[in-house]
Amino acid sequence: MSILITGGTGGIGVGLAHELVARGEEVVLFDIAPQTERLADIRDKVKIVQGDLKVWPEVLNVVKENEVEGIFHHGSMLSLPSEANPWGAFQVSVMGTMHVLEAARLFGVKRVLFASTDATYGLGTADVITDETLQRPITIYGANKLYGELLGRFYRRKFGLDFRCIRYCTVLRPGIKTPALPMFVPWMIEHAALGKPFECFVAEDVAAPVIYYPDAIRATIMLYYAPEEKIKSVCYNLSGISPTPTAKQLEMAIKEIIPDAQVTYKPDPLVMEYYRTRGVTTIDDRRAREEWGWQPEYTDYKKVIAHFIQEVRENPQRWGLA
Numbered sequence: 001m002s003i004l005i006t007g008g009t010g011g012i013g014v015g016l017a018h019e020l021v022a023r024g025e026e027v028v029l030f031d032i033a034p035q036t037e038r039l040a041d042i043r044d045k046v047k048i049v050q051g052d053l054k055v056w057p058e059v060l061n062v063v064k065e066n067e068v069e070g071i072f073h074h075g076s077m078l079s080l081p082s083e084a085n086p087w088g089a090f091q092v093s094v095m096g097t098m099h100v101l102e103a104a105r106l107f108g109v110k111r112v113l114f115a116s117t118d119a120t121y122g123l124g125t126a127d128v129i130t131d132e133t134l135q136r137p138i139t140i141y142g143a144n145k146l147y148g149e150l151l152g153r154f155y156r157r158k159f160g161l162d163f164r165c166i167r168y169c170t171v172l173r174p175g176i177k178t179p180a181l182p183m184f185v186p187w188m189i190e191h192a193a194l195g196k197p198f199e200c201f202v203a204e205d206v207a208a209p210v211i212y213y214p215d216a217i218r219a220t221i222m223l224y225y226a227p228e229e230k231i232k233s234v235c236y237n238l239s240g241i242s243p244t245p246t247a248k249q250l251e252m253a254i255k256e257i258i259p260d261a262q263v264t265y266k267p268d269p270l271v272m273e274y275y276r277t278r279g280v281t282t283i284d285d286r287r288a289r290e291e292w293g294w295q296p297e298y299t300d301y302k303k304v305i306a307h308f309i310q311e312v313r314e315n316p317q318r319w320g321l322a
C-alpha cells in the first residue's frame with residue numbers, strides 16, 4: 001500500500017515526502033511538471049508519476065496502479081496564476097479535486113487530506129478569522145478551494161471517506177518560485193539573504209498571516225495521522241507566526257541582520273485590492289489545537305527570519321537556490 005501526494009514535487013509536497021519516507025511509507029508523487037532537485041536525497045525511495053489532475057483517467061490510474069491507501073491532495077494552481085487563468089484554475093482545482101475524491105471512492109482509499117487556504121475567507125471578515133467565520137472568498141483560487149472543502153465534506157458524509165482538510169496561510173520557505181499574492185514575505189527575506197534588491201508589491205502596512213515551513217509540514221502530518229475519533233471539525237485553520245508582522249516590520253527585522261538590505265515599495269493594484277478587501281491579520285486555530293493537539297513551534301517572526309536567512313546561506317542546494 002502506498003501514500004499518494006498530488007502536486008507531490010511542489011514546495012509542500014516535497015516536505016511531506018521527506019517526512020513520509022522517514023516514517024517508512026511507500027510514497028508516490030503525482031505532478032504535472034515534476035521537479036526533482038529538492039528530492040535528490042530520497043530520489044530512490046519515492047516513485048514519481050507525471051500526470052495531470054484535469055485528466056481523470058490519469059488520476060484513476062495512479063490510484064489503482066499503486067494500491068493507494070491515503071492521499072495528500074496538494075496539486076493546485078496558486079492564487080496569481082489562477083487569477084490570470086480562471087478557466088484553467090477551475091479545471092485543475094475543482095475538477096481535479098472531484099477526480100481525486102472519485103478515484104478515492106472507487107478504489108477504496110481510506111483517507112484524503114486536502115490542502116486548502118486562508119484565501120477561502122474574504123468578504124466581511126474582521127481582522128481575526130476563526131473556524132466559524134463565514135467563508136466568502138473574493139478570488140477564483142479561494143472559491144475553488146472552498147468548493148473542494150465542501151465536496152470533501154460531502155464525500156465524507158455520503159461515502160464514509162475519511163476526508164480531512166487543512167487551511168494553510170502563507171507557507172514561508174526559501175526557494176519559492178510559484179507566484180502567489182502573499183509571496184512578498186518569503187521573497188523579501190530571500191532577496192536580502194542573496195544580496196539582491198527587492199521591490200515589494202504591497203504597501204508598507206500590509207500584514208499577511210504566515211507559517212514557517214517546518215510547522216506547516218508537521219501540522220499536515222499530525223492531522224493525517226490523528227486518530228479518527230479526534231476529527232470533529234474536519235477542516236482546520238492553521239496559524240504559525242503570531243502576531244503577524246507588516247511588510248515594514250519585516251523589512252526592519254531583516255535589516256537587524258542585514259543592515260544594507262534594499263527594499264523599495266511599489267504596491268500592485270490587484271494585490272492591494274485583495275488586501276484592502278480582506279484585511280485578515282490573525283488566524284484563530286483553536287479547533288486544531290483542541291482536537292488534535294496542534295501547537296506551532298515557530299511563532300516569533302524575528303527568529304524565523306534569522307533561521308530563514310541562515311538556511312539560504314548555508315543550505316542553498318536544499319532549497320533549489322544553488
Ligand SMILES: NC(=O)c1ccc[n+]([C@@H]2O[C@H](COP(=O)([O-])OP(=O)(O)OC[C@H]3O[C@@H](n4cnc5c(N)ncnc54)[C@H](O)[C@@H]3O)[C@@H](O)[C@H]2O)c1
Pocket residue numbers: 006007008009010011012013030031032033034051052053054073074075076077078092096115116117118167168169170171172178
Ligand atoms: N504555499 C502556500 O503558501 C500555500 C498556502 C495556502 C494553500 N496552499 C496549498 O497547498 C498546496 C501545495 O502548495 P505548494 O506551496 O506546494 O505549491 P507549489 O506550486 O509549490 O506546488 C503545487 C504543485 O502542483 C502541481 N500541479 C499544478 N497543476 C497540476 C495539475 N493539473 N496536475 C498535477 N499537478 C499539478 C505543480 O506542478 C506543483 O508542483 C496547494 O494546493 C496550495 O493551494 C499553499
